[in-house]
Amino acid sequence: MSKVSVIGRSRIAGTIGLACLLLSLHGCGDAPTGLNNSSRLPPLVMQGGDPYIRALMRTISASESNVKQPYFVLYGGDRVKDLSRHPSQCVTITVGPNKGNCSTAAGRYQMINRTWDEKAKAYHPKPSQFLFWKSYSFEPQYQDAVVYAWLKDRRAWGADISSLLQQGKLDRVLRLLSGTWTSLGYGIENNSNTGNLPRVYQQMLQEELAAS
Template sequence: MGRLVRIGLLAGMALAVLQYIRNPDARSPFDPRWESFDPAPLVMEGGDPYIRALMRTISYSEANDPQPYSLIYGGDRITDLSRHPDRCVPIVAGPNVGDCTTAAGRYQFITTTWEEQAHFYHPDPDGWWLWRAYSFAPEHQDQVVHDWLNDPYAWGVDLGTLLRDGQLADVLYILSPTWTSLGYGIETNDLSSSLPYIYEQVLQEELTQVEELSF
């Protein structure tokens, strides 16, 4: 699968370059402006730096915003982070246009996915009896995603090990059914082809932070 995934990633990059040639006003994945872009840091402290970098990469594609934790699909803001907003917003573009989505927060959780994963990974036990009561605070959004990605039983493979082995393309492929903008899903966007570059950038930031804390 690794070889096929890499071929797919190269094909996606080639398509992005072709699109840029046809439309020079579009942002190219090789545009130097990408180098200075810094996806918002995580609120949660600690955790695996490779998983943290992956989280920031996912949110860069799914909720590319300076304040991603309060973002609702369509651009509105969550005013109450005590729970998932569960607001179904009409989809205006892409393969699901005409439907609606409850996607919200830094990782664009739809309500059912948040309920399912918060049940297993949310650090607040007070919400176990009513999933929607789980706090949707930024640190809790981060914690649920970190522990979910860090659970090899959830994905059938240890994503942290793949990342340490340099298999980012494989990881994005595995995650694309869940986060459909990662380059292999049904909603690839103009940021998808730049995710490897973004990941390497934020990974260095996360590793540097670990080194600084160790002194």
């Protein structure tokens, strides 16, 4: 466990965080600048589910992994092909308060390996098992499934996130989640996309409600 991220500032020690800050600073090539064209944000791979949570997931990824193929992106912008498991590549952090450390953040929701292992054990719908050993695919549908189930679990957050969103309390939700995804507006790692997230969420919600 010596080469995991040191981004732990939330109640989930060492969780998620700096990738979109670096992606934004470095331009990220195929990322919509300032999210002016948020319709370019890719839909979720998973099918069905609560449109409010789905819109929130897309908003999180707009801030954390704002690229065309977010499921494959590593912290810093490189991509991986093998998603049979979490990549666990510890990439040196070059900007921000954790400069000089490294992050294993990966995928659409920029989950570090330690957080993925913890949440996959709780929420992964189809773990593989050999004798007493389980593995958890990091393929796109499972990234979505794990984060969706996590956000739906009111015990994990001490609140019903879907109900808060249906009541129009997006700011409260973003504040609640900012200890985990630190680019959502209330952490210490805002980036150029943070201020656009309420507008992005509304657009994503319209799309998800129409699709449902």
